[in-house]
Amino acid sequence: MRILLVSDAWLPQVNGVVTSLQSLIGELRELGHEVKLLSPADFRARPCPTYPEIPLVWDLWRVGPAIRAFRPDCVHLATEGPLGWAARHWLTRRGMAFSTAIHTRFPEYVHTRWPWLPLRWGYALLRTFHRPSRAVLVSTERLREEFRHWRLPHLVIWRKGVDTRLFAPRSERPGRERPIFLYVGRIAPEKNLEAFLALDLPGEKRVVGDGPQRAELEARYPEASFLGYRHGRELAAAYAEASVLVFPSRTDTYGLVMLEALACGTPVAAFPVPGPLDVVEAGVSGVLDEDLGQACLAALALDRTRCAELAGRQSWRASALEFLAHQVLLDGEPCIRPPARAGFHADVLAD
8 A cells, every 4th residue: 555654753853753653664664565754854844942853844735735746545644743734634625534643642741831721722632633533543542541531532552562673682781780770762841850860869870862951951960971862772772781761751652762671671660650551560570659769779670581571572563563454545444445446546636
């Protein structure tokens, strides 16, 4: 099939959405599908105020022609940003079916930055965006139940995976007298990073990533090592060298970094909230506690071999097949069935 993905999040951004899409595209192509991604790289964009790493596309009138030019069999909108809204508008005006995904807790992120904005406003906007979608993909059953509470429609499960060829335990891991506590992710208010940095822990604290809060937190917590972004083997090495991955966020929908760390044999310390509750097997691959410091210390005693075994069960190939099972053709028929008649897509896209 010809599959079009639309995402406001893409390289050089480094986050779970980009990682998921990169892995999905690779697997879909290996399965024989032709995949195109529409991202800010294809348009003109300006940096987002207060978060310059995020580009905001403004020449949105080019989105429709770009969809028509690719002549897709199905379309998936990965994000609720300007590109997602523009594609949604173009497709709904023509009566074309599409799927969407919820990768981030957008209402909670907005509420964290601007607490005076009611959470229900954010969910009203999210509900509006996803209402015409034939399938709204979420990572876990827990999230599906939560979003049902906010009256989001057509929710289905799309589980994420991990690249176990890249993220794997080191055959020889140097022994360390002092533990290393690692954070990996964006350095932004919604990630609640201070809950980790303010802890009184033995050993060393390392932060991998970047974001709008980096300069402030680096100045306030000089004892922590801020390493910037790490990619590929360097990122895998950072996970493998760490004693514990600390995941302080309370608002993530999933948290792929936890799965990557576990695949390297590194246990997780986190709060008992959605995301960690769905990734971590408490007491086996991590420790979940409202006292994050206690969770960090307790996680040091966990079996690293068991952590890697549990994470290795979740492949990106299985994730891609689950994604395909939820896709729909432009006329609304499931993608796993053949089109009703030859030439359908050409007829619709010529409108």
